[in-house]
Amino acid sequence: MLGILTGIIILLASGFLALLIRGRRLWASYVGAGGVVAAAVLGVVSSARILSSGGVESLRLAWALPLGELHVSVDALSAVFLLAVFGMSGLSAVYGIEYLAPYGGRKPLGVSWFFFNLLAASMVMVLVARDAVLFLIAWETMSLASFFLVAFENERAEVREAAWTYLVATHLGTAFLLVMFALLGRAAGCFDFDRFGELKLLSGNMGSVLFILALVGFGTKAGFMPVHVWLPEAHPAAPSHVSALMSGVMIKTGIYGLVRVLTWAERPVWWWGYLMVAIGLTSGVFGVLFALAQHDLKRLLAYHSVENIGIIGTGIGVGLIGMSFDLPALVVLGFSGAFLHVINHAIFKGLLFLAAGAVLHETGTRNIERLGGLIKSMPWTGLAFFVGAAAICGLPPLNGFVSELLIYLGAFNGAKSMAALVAAPMLAVVVGLALIGGLAAACFAKAFGIVFQGEPRSEQAAHAHECVGLMRVPMLFLAIGCALIGLFGPWVVSVLAPAVECVSGLPLSSVAGQLATSMRPLTLVAGCGVVLIMLGAGFALVRWRLLRHRSVSTAVTWDCGYVRPTARMQYTASSFAQPLTALFSPVLRTARKAVAIDDVFPGHSELETHTPDVAGEFLFRPIFSGVGALFSRLLWLQQGRLQVYILYVAIALVTLLVWKTR
Amino acid sequence: MNTTISMQSLINFFLAVVFAPLLIGLINRTKAWFAGRRGQPLFQLYYDLAKLARKGAVYSRTTGWLFRAGPAVGLAAAIVAAALVPFGGAPGLIRFDGDLVLFAYCFGLMRFLTVLGALDTGSSFEGMGASREVTFSALAEPAMFLALAALVRRTESLSLSGIYAGIDVEVWRTSPALLLLVIGTLVVVLLAENSRIPVDDPNTHLELTMIHEVMVLDHGGPDFGFILYGGAVKLWAMSALISGLIVPGHFGPWCGTLSGVLCMFVLAMVVGIIESVMARLRLLRVPQLLVGGAALSAVALMITLS
Structure with missing residues (x-):
């Protein structure tokens, strides 16, 4: 607890200090980022300690406000999210130093760092606050700090527009939370979270009203469909290290809030789980479909955040259905899958945004159609993006597979249940996850294949260079994280048990017992991952031995003997995604503007497609x-x-x- | 699980690794027989693999490390998937709850690497093939999961080995419709995922019309050998899912394996017959075929739900 509070103080102090530093040099960046890194190290260590001990540490202080009190506490549930917040804050801060350097002469970087550190501190506060008033103050600070960070390049009209959209959306969400906490406060007579929990205020008809309020309020921050509209606007507009932080962890505070509210439920009503599964699958499928139709790399990633929040929501839905129908296997598998996916998504989405930021930094464009061949000029960034892409598609042996497997296991467990009321939504989960997986693979084949492979499609792409070390190191850390969680899945999942206990209300022994049955699959999956890597390496060795003394030459790509191939003849991102976007055109409603070719000798022609958010x-x-x-x-x-x-x-x-x- | 069964699993796994290319030969011989040709030797793919292993390689200047690593890792993924499949009444070499997810995602990994290998060349043809591949597989994957979910529901087991151990004559007697529908879905998925007619034509000669073949145009030498062999192992593993339903085993270890292998050969001939009697579908029709295949299993599930 002390470590986490010290972390908040370091964050705030270094933020204020960075604000005071003027001048063209990067001192403001060093002070700001240094503070975040120091706080991150402290915070990760303390929250990992609390998570592994399974205890709860809290602190109550009086304060001068007429409402509420200063009550902070860290339990396993908070600790899981704190790990992600501290870890991602530190890594994106390191990345941010170099990323912001080109703006050094033109913009006061101290201001940006002030808000960055304030955002990190307020996220931590949101996670540890145990009083509704304190929580809302932290929540609002978080929203405002991130608003100013999104509006960093406020001289551009589209950035102002995006920041404005975000501000409106987040406040509409907060309005629902205000109502929810007011109702809770009236019922409990105070604003203390522990009291809400003791009274089990989420029961009866009132409970359902509160659940809906929480779902809309927190769902707006998390990015559930259809209240996700701010994500695809704000993430591309923000500087990339901020996008990584916002998409990686800030939207997860919405998930945290929802789960925290659910801990105050006596027993969820059956349709809560149904609603969660429906919202989760809708967000997942529609998120990935809209991602497929995008031309802007960061916008594409933003839609994938909607998709992954959908997967997390689906996991929570599986858990809720398990709670309403007394099926502990579903509860444990659903929630542990959702929590692991929270951490996993923080890692690979952070990684992908940082890599996309490096591409933007070096080429000056986010337009996928103007990129290409970057893996040769930016090998590290390319490798990092590849690992992130494979992980987010849930491919073994990386981390995305482990969390999706847990949710799949929960869903299959429910699908074999005799009660059709349980089996039907679980079958929807199985099919939905499979569809999401297939579409995500298509989308990331497009993102990675068109941006990093083939030949450069523009001058900027042709003259790109690898980014500097300070930007590379955080990406490397995150990529290694993807592989480690993939290979040490069983261990990571067993660490999550106290957090699952927190929300499920099941005794820890029952959670641990249930998790023990999923240890065998997880261990064998990790084993298969190792076998896969070794077999792959073995075949690569065979290939190397075979080719060692033979002629290995290079030539042009097969082009049917065409004499003058150019980079512009390559398949584009739009054409790659076209079969799928055409198939789902009733949903996507892509606007298409084309100049038809009606001459015998075709002359100038153009095609423009744009997919607005439905x-x-x-x-x-x-x-x-x-x-x-x-x-x-x-x-x-x-x-x-x-x-x-x-x-x-x-x-x-x-x-x-x-x-x-x- | 006594040792004889694990011994049988081990033997089954080796059968898969050794006999997989033979399935392709059988399909081709069946097609030749239908067309009134003598056709290529039954072991043609083995000769091809041996020839490719002796060759050097020519790489496109555009390609990088991913292009070179893809075939090796893809083959590894196919072999891991083959180790999960139960065969001839015996469980798979590796078995655990949820292994069916790993089974499907291993092929996902293999496909992802093939697609990226295709895009690595910067060729428009290969991009086109890759685009079609991801489209069809995104639809085939839910179909396969629906089919497996129907089996999970029927047998109340979460691992492939458990599911197939639970399929016996009794299941055929009590719910034949369910099994037939599931087999229907699995056949559609098998044809789509292994680039057979009516989804893709492995013998087509025009780059514009290919799907799988065009993605590997620039591969040569041992790399291409890995791809061909990996494709054969994938065909074996996915066919084993069907043959396990048709010949439920329980005849004792040796008879089970033998009947399984026979069923695989018959299945290959059936694929050859399908390829001979129908033309490939227009690309726009393929999604309808895949959704139709998924619908079969959806109906099967409705039977189990009622």
Whole structure:
């Protein structure tokens, strides 16, 4: 506990210090990032200690506010998320030093670091706060800090637009949370989380209302469909180390909040799990479909965050269904899969955003169609992106496979149940995960294959260089993390047992017993991973032996004997994804603008496709324009004359007086 | 599990590794017989593999390390998958709850590497093949999981070996419709995943119409040998899923293995017959075939749910 609080203080202090440093040099970056790294080391060690001991450490202090109190505590559930927050903050801070360097002359980097450290500190606070008022203060600080970070390049109109979208979305979400905590506070008579837990406030009809409020409020931050609209706007606009932090861990605070609220439930109503599974699968399938249709590398990754949040949500749904139907296997497998996927997604999505940032840093473009062949000029970044891509597709022997396997196991366990009410949603989970897996593989084959392989499609791509060491090291760490969790899956999962106990309400011995039965699959999967790697290496050795004394030459790629191939003749990202986007065109509604070729001798022609977000375009745009139209009717109130406004104030005062004295 | 059974598993695994290329030969001989040709020797793929192992290699200048590593790791993935499959009434060499997920994802890894190898060349043809491959496999994967889920539900076991141990004559007697529907799905998946007609034509000569063949155009020498052999092992492993349903084993270890192998050969001939009697579908029709295949298992599941 002390280590984590010290971490928060270091984060805040170094943030303020960085704010004070002026000048063109990178001192602000060193101070800011240095503070984050120091806090990260401290935080990772202390939260790992708490997680492994399985204990709870808390601290209560009085404070001057009329509501709530300063109550912080770390249990296993918080510790799991704290590990991800501290780890990713430290690594993206190291990366950020070099990433922000080119802006050094033009922008005050101290401000950016101040908000970065504030974001990290507030995320930690969100995870340890055990009082609703304190939680909301931290939550709001987190939203505002990330808003300013997204708006870093605020001279560009699209960045301002994206930051604005984010601000509106996050506050709409917070509004739901305010209502939820107000209801909880009224019912409990105080704002203490422990009290909410003791009273089991999430029960009965009120519980369902609270669950829906939490789902919308926290789901907006997490990025569930259809309230995910801010993700594909904000992640591309933010600097890449901030995208990595926001996508890797900040959206997970939404998952944390939801799970924390669920710990206050006596026993979830059966349809909560159904709803979670439905939302999870919708987010998963639609997230990956929209990712397929994107041309912007970071936007593509942002949609994949929606997909992975969907997988996590599906895992939680499996767990909830298990809780409502008293099936401990589902509870343990679903929640442990979801928690492991939280950590895994932090690692590989962080890695992918950092690698995409390196591409942007070196080439100046995020447009996939203008890249290509980067693996030759940027071998380290290419390797890192490859590992991240294979991991996010859930391919063995990397970490994504382990967490997806746990959710699959939970779903198959439910699918064999005799009760059709359990089996039907679980079968949907199995099929949904399989579809998501196949589509994700297609999408990352596109992202990696078009960006890093083939020939450069533009001047910028042709002249790219590898990024410097400080940017490479965090990527390397994360890539190794993907492999390690893949190979040490059983150990990592057993560490998660106390966190599962926290949310499931099952005794630790039962959780551990249930996890022990999944140890054999996990151990054998790790074993198969090792065998796979050794066999692959063995075959590579055979190949090397065979080719050692033979002629190995190079030539052009087979092109049917065409004399002058150019890089522009390569398949593009859009053409690669076309069969799938065409298949799902009723959902995607891709706008297509083409100049038709109607001459005998074709001349100039062009094709432009754009896939707007379906929820943003067909759900929120009509709502917001409707609200806007409604409020524009009140424009006559706004006369622009001071006297009128003073009159309004006077009328308001008189009305209040009359109302009070009545 | 006594030692004779693990011995049988080991022998089955070696049979898979050794006889896999023979399936391709059988398919080709059946097609030749249908067309009234003499056709290539039954062991042609073995000769091809031996020839490729003796060759040097020519690489495209555009390609990098992934292109060279892909075939070796892909073959490794296929062999790991083959070790998971139960055969002839005996469990797989490796078995655990959820191994069916690893089985499917091993082929996912193999495919991912092949697709990236294709994109590594920067060739438009190979990009086109890769694009079609990922499209069809994204639809084939849910179909396969649906089929396996129906079996999981019927046998209440979570591992491939457990599922196939639970399939016996009694299951055929009580729920033949379920098994037939599942076999239908698995046959569609088998044809799609192993690039056979009606999804893909391994004998086509025009790059524009190929799917799998075009992705490996630039591979040569031992690398190409790995790819061909890996494809054969994949065909064996996926066919074993079907033959395990048709010949449920329980005839004792040796009879079980023998009948399994015979069933595999018959299955290869059936694939050859399918390839001979129908043309390949238009590319736009293939998703309909795959969704139709998945629908068969969905119906099977509805039977188990009711």
